Amino acid sequence: MSDSKPPETSDFDLDRALAALRGRKHALICTHDNPDPDGMAAMEGMRVLLDRGGTRGTLGLGGIIGRAENRAMVQVLGIPMVPMDRIDPGNFDLVVLIDTQPGAGNNSLPTDLRVDVVIDHHPQRHDLPFDIQWCDIRPAIGASSTIVFTYLRRCGVPIDKRLATAFLYALKTETRDLAREASPAERSAYLELMGLADHELLQRIASPKVPREHFAALQRAIARTRVVGKLLLCDLGELDYPDLVAEVADLLQRYQGARWVLCGGHHQGRGVLSLRTDHRDGGAGSVMKAIVAHDGTAGGHGMIAGAQLAAKNPRGAATTEGFVACAERLVAQLGLSDEEPGRLVLDEG
Numbered sequence: 001m002s003d004s005k006p007p008e009t010s011d012f013d014l015d016r017a018l019a020a021l022r023g024r025k026h027a028l029i030c031t032h033d034n035p036d037p038d039g040m041a042a043m044e045g046m047r048v049l050l051d052r053g054g055t056r057g058t059l060g061l062g063g064i065i066g067r068a069e070n071r072a073m074v075q076v077l078g079i080p081m082v083p084m085d086r087i088d089p090g091n092f093d094l095v096v097l098i099d100t101q102p103g104a105g106n107n108s109l110p111t112d113l114r115v116d117v118v119i120d121h122h123p124q125r126h127d128l129p130f131d132i133q134w135c136d137i138r139p140a141i142g143a144s145s146t147i148v149f150t151y152l153r154r155c156g157v158p159i160d161k162r163l164a165t166a167f168l169y170a171l172k173t174e175t176r177d178l179a180r181e182a183s184p185a186e187r188s189a190y191l192e193l194m195g196l197a198d199h200e201l202l203q204r205i206a207s208p209k210v211p212r213e214h215f216a217a218l219q220r221a222i223a224r225t226r227v228v229g230k231l232l233l234c235d236l237g238e239l240d241y242p243d244l245v246a247e248v249a250d251l252l253q254r255y256q257g258a259r260w261v262l263c264g265g266h267h268q269g270r271g272v273l274s275l276r277t278d279h280r281d282g283g284a285g286s287v288m289k290a291i292v293a294h295d296g297t298a299g300g301h302g303m304i305a306g307a308q309l310a311a312k313n314p315r316g317a318a319t320t321e322g323f324v325a326c327a328e329r330l331v332a333q334l335g336l337s338d339e340e341p342g343r344l345v346l347d348e349g
C-alpha cells in the first residue's frame with residue numbers, strides 16, 4: 001500500500017458529526033433484518049467509535065441470523081446483539097441505522113422513530129427524512145464496513161484483531177474478495193485489514209460445521225432450480241431462515257450457464273427474494289424494483305439485490321404466487337420469454 005490513509009471518498013465532515021453527538025448516553029445501533037457480515041461489522045465498528053466518545057451502544061437484531069457463517073461470526077467474535085423485540089427504542093437518546101435506510105422496508109425500526117445517524121452504501125432513498133443529523137450515504141462504496149473503517153482510521157481509534165477480523169470478513173463476503181462492486185476504498189481497507197485480522201478466527205467463521213439440515217436445504221434448492229436460458233430460477237418455498245435465499249443465489253451463480261439468478265422463498269408468511277447477476281453494470285437493484293413492482297420493497301446495487309414481498313396470508317401460499325409473478329416479469333424483462341424452461345439437475349431414480 002503506497003498511502004497509509006484510505007482515500008476520502010465524500011465531503012462528509014466526520015469531526016463535526018461526532019461533535020454534534022457529544023453528550024449522548026446510549027445509542028441504539030441497527031442494521032437491516034437478517035443481518036449480513038457487512039451490517040454486523042459496521043455496527044460493531046460504530047459501537048467502538050461511539051464508545052470512545054462516551055456513548056454506550058446496543059446492537060439491535062431484527063429478524064434472525066440464519067446463515068451458519070454469520071452465526072459463527074457472532075459467536076467467534078462475540079458480537080453482542082440484542083433481539084429488537086427485547087428493546088424499547090424509547091430508552092435511547094441516539095438511533096443509528098447502518099447498511100439500510102429509514103423506509104427501506106428491510107429493517108425493524110418503528111417507522112415513526114426519529115433516526116439520528118444513517119450510514120449506507122445503497123442508493124439514497126428519495127423519501128428520506130430531512131432531519132437526519134448524520135447522513136453519510138455513499139453508493140460508490142462497496143460496503144458499509146468500509147465507511148465505518150475510514151471513520152475509525154480518521155479518528156485514530158485502534159482496530160483490534162477482533163474488529164479487524166469482522167471488517168475483513170465483511171469485505172470478503174460483500175465484495176467477493178474485491179471482485180464484486182469493490183471501490184479503491186475497499187481495496188485499501190482490505191489490504192490493511194489483512195495485516196490486522198486473525199486468520200485462524202477468519203477460517204472458523206468462513207467454514208463452520210453445519211448440520212444435516214443444511215445439506216438437505218441445498219439438495220432441495222438444487223432439485224427445484226429451473227434454467228431459463230441465462231437465468232436460473234429457484235423457489236425454495238418455506239425457509240428455515242430468510243437469508244438462505246442469498247446463500248443459494250450465490251451458490252447457483254457458479255453454474256456456467258448462469259448470468260442471472262433469482263432465488264425466493266418465504267419465512268413466517270413474508271416472501272423474500274435475492275437477485276444476482278454477473279454483469280458489472282447489470283442494474284440488479286433497479287431490475288429488482290421493476291419486477292417486484294407494488295408487491296413489496298426492493299433494494300440493491302449493480303450486481304446484487306434483495307426484496308421483501310408483503311405477507312398476503314400467514315400460511316405463505318401467496319408468497320409463492322409472489323415469487324412466480326416476479327419470476328415471470330424477470331423472464332420478460334431479460335427477453336427470455338421464448339426459452340424453454342428446464343431443470344438444473346434431473347431427479348435421482
Ligand SMILES: [Mn+2]
Nearest residue numbers: 038099143144
Ligand atoms: Mn452492505
